Amino acid sequence: MPLVLNKIWVAFILVGFVAAVAQLLQGDLEIFTRVLNGLFETAKTGFDISLGLVGVMSLWLGVMKIGERGGLIELFSRVVAPFFRRVFPDIPAGHPASGSIVMNVSANMLGLDNAATPLGLKAMQELQEINPHKDTASNPMIMFLVLNTAGITLIPTSVIAIRQSIALKQGLVGFNAADIFLPTLLGTFVSFCAGLVAVALWQRINLFCKPVLAFFAGFAALMGGLYFWLAGMPAEQMAQMIGLLGSGLIVSLIVLFVAVAAWRGIDVYESFVEGAKEGFGVAVQIIPYLIAMLVAISVFRTTGGMDWLIGGIRSVVLALGLNDDFVPALPVGLMKTLSGSGARGLMVDVMTTYGVDSFPGKLAAIIQGSTETTFYVLAVYFGSVGITKTRYALAGGLIADAVGLVGAILIGYAFYH
Structure with missing residues (x-):
């Protein structure tokens, strides 16, 4: 929704300017100096964060290219295919749309946004071929898009990369940026289930079948095992164990991809380099969007607009008798529905303002x-x-x-508060 994001961006600038003029009229002669310094500092911060992101994204997409050529990503797609056949009963058996949908969702689950989008567009074109009403969304299209917007993300690659970059900038030595792995997985699973159940009720799809029940049972068993393992641990030890689990799984996945590709005779090094080039391009593309949003937020925050917004939300939360520690991270969720780049900018703002290892910083990442x-x-x-x-x-x-937003907040409290 570029038009909506444009209005939000302009509003941040104009509202901030009006607030600055009001403060100037009240005798604050330093307000515009602070705004200008904030703009320069924020632009530098955005570029520094993006530089750190280049390396991590190149690393991860290089590893994913190895997994793709080694056949493991295709194997993963085949494993989840029975589940998607039951969720899309209107797609004829053997139609290529089924394969594109599975590949798209698999790419999203593995954090491969650049690969997921072209696969998703291909799936939509194939679904349009079997759509009897070309101007109206068909049932499979709606299910596909809702699951796409609420899709499970096994590894939040870009979020972990940004957290690591900010941690380095804040001087946090030995910081584990992957400690949000389990809370994020739970949050995205809640969102996925909500979207699936909502559309299934509309379309009268029976979810009580073996592939779907096996999917939910497997995930529930995994979460139950993790709960009993972590239950009773002090908060600090729990955080360490979650970080160990996240980083351990990611490292193990990298080693598995490399080992299988090497066993199958793939040129692992060249595959990594080719994927890393793609990662470099993806990270560089983010720079202007991140800086654009950060400078607008800087004007809004420096002139007191962000404090006013958060203060208004906090007043409502407190009036309802709720804990308000989550409020600084709430704008990230509200913006994410409209714009990924806008939400990314707000997340970075929360992490740099409150600290990447703070509760608001962790919750914004989740x-x-x-x-x-x-x-x-x-x-x-x-x-x-x-x-x-x-x-x-x-x-x-x-x-x-x-x-998903409510679930992410509750999960954040359960793990980090």
């Missing part, structure tokens, strides 16, 4: 990693095939977003 840009995804995917009547797709996506 929210960023477990919610999705519903408006943007619907606009791009439906627009690519000329769909103008989206039926209940937006409602399903917003339900998944809302439940």
Whole structure:
């Protein structure tokens, strides 16, 4: 939703300027100096963070290229295929759309956003081929998009990379940026389940079948085992164990990809380099969007606008008798529905303001990693095939977003508060 993001960006600048003029009229002669210094400092911060992101994204996409050529990503797709066949009963057996959907969702689960988008657009084109009403979203299209916007992310690659970059800038030695792995996985699973159940009820899809029940049972067993393992641990030890689990799984996955690819005779080094080049391009593309949003937020924050917004939300939360420690991270979730780059900028702002290892900083990372840009995804995917009547797709996506946001906040409290 570029138009919506444009309005938000302009509003941050204009509201901040009006607030600055009001403070100037009240005798604050340093306000515009602070705003200008904030702009320069924020632009530098955004560039520094992006530089750190280049290395990590190059590393991860290089590893993913090894996994792709080694056949493990395709194997993963085949494992989850039975589940998706039951969730999309209107797609004819053997139709290529099924394969594209599985590959798209698999890429999203592994954090491969650059690979997931072209696969998703291909899936939409193939779903349009079997759509009897070319201007109206079909049932499989709606299910696909809602699951896409609420999809499970096994490894929040970019969030971990940004956390590591900010931690280095803040001088945190030995910081484990992967300690949000388990909370983010739980948050994104909650969002996924909400979207799946909502659309299944609309489409009267029976979820009580073996592949679907096996999927939920497997995840529930995994979470139950982790709960009994972590239950009773002091908060600090629990955080260490979660970090160990996240970093251990990621390192093990890298070693597995390399070992299998080498065993199959793949040129592992060249595969890594090719994927790393893609990672470099992805990270560089983020720089202007991140800096653009950060400078607008800087004006809004320096002039007191962000404090006013958070203060207003906090007043409502306190009036309801709730704990308000989550409020600084809440704008990330509200923005994520509209714009991924906008939410990324707000997440960075929370981490730099409160600290990457603070509760708001961790919660902002969980929210960023477990919610999705519903408006943007619907606009791009439906627009690519000329769909103008989206039926209940937006409602399903917003339900998944809302439940996912609440779930992420509660999970953040359970793990870190």
